Amino acid sequence: MELVQNHKKLCTHCGQCLDVCPMYEDLGLIERLYAFLETGVGIEPEDLSSCLTCGLCAEACPEGLGLKRLISPARKKLVAEMGLGTRQTMVDPAADNNIFKKILEMGGLSKVPEYKSGPAPVVYFPGCAANYINTSMSKATVALLEEAGVDYSVLSGLEYCCGAVSAGAGNPGPLQRNAKKNLDELKRRGAKILVTACPGCFKAFKDIYPRVFGAPDFEVLQISQYLERLIQERKLILRHPLKHRVFYHDPCHLTRGLGVYREARAVLEAVPGTELANKSPEGSACCGFGGGVRASAPDKSLAIASGRHKAAKALGCDLIITNCGGCMQNLTEAGAESEEELEVVDLAEYLARAFGKNIKREDRKMLEEVNKAYSLCLQNYILPDKASNNYL
């Protein structure tokens, strides 16, 4: 296998990938991954399920390798051989145990908002996380689009799931089923600009779909990029101060995955009275949510998220700002049990506040329903051990 041969040729077993990895410690994993990819044996499922897909290992590797580039194909291989598990199907919109379906069956987190859905030059794609779980993200964005006078519509609903999260968990089915349908719907609406909330959806439209269907005839922007543009074009004119020292949490798939980290910082620095503590992504780390780890190892996942609260507090911040549904959920949950932890705010939500638009949040209800949904979707789901604060 060419991938393995190249890795073997370049890897010096220096261990620098493991120095930064929040999940693995054993350098022997590299040999087990080689063996599994070449012969189909020699790996334990936990070897694969623990990866956050954060990309820190690749960034640290002097050869530009890291472990993720072996783990991701190994996950796909395992699923191809063993079939889909509940961990994969819980993010498949066609599956009965899809987490967003479970949330809707429970009554929905403060009801999924109904947005404009007709033809428009700007189409906002909140993705499942901002549509069903972190609804404040989509509400804040729509409030800002209205404020800026943008001619927009919203493309949302499980039937349009971009499929990126499922593909990351080893199940490419939803991506293969929905990509063409999503592109056709954008064409039907006459989209000139597509704006996504989550980095996963951004990657799907910006990077994955074009590899199959060619370059789209619309521009693909992540919300941080579009908000910066609206400010630069003076469609959003910031006058009212928000006095906070803020910490920007870089979502892994946006910063390390796609190299987009400047725009969110520019938006924050445009808000009068706001002081940004971390002006570059240097030292950024994972929130612990990704790669299915929040579902399979909740305590560990939330312990990693607590680390981000500590990093923000060490810089004297009073707010954490981010722009990814998974990061929002995990950082909010890690902060929910202690008054000492910081408030976590979505980038669009923060900007909306600067226009006097305070989006109502129901974090407790959201976390309760999400954990209930995990229990319904996954066999043997273990609730995070908040009673003993095991995850701190």
Ligand code: SF4
């Ligand atoms: S993958 Fe890179 S960082 Fe990890 S052991 Fe090999 S050379 Fe070192």
Ligand code: SF4
């Ligand atoms: S992607 Fe992240 S969790 Fe996975 S091996 Fe690399 S550093 Fe570790």
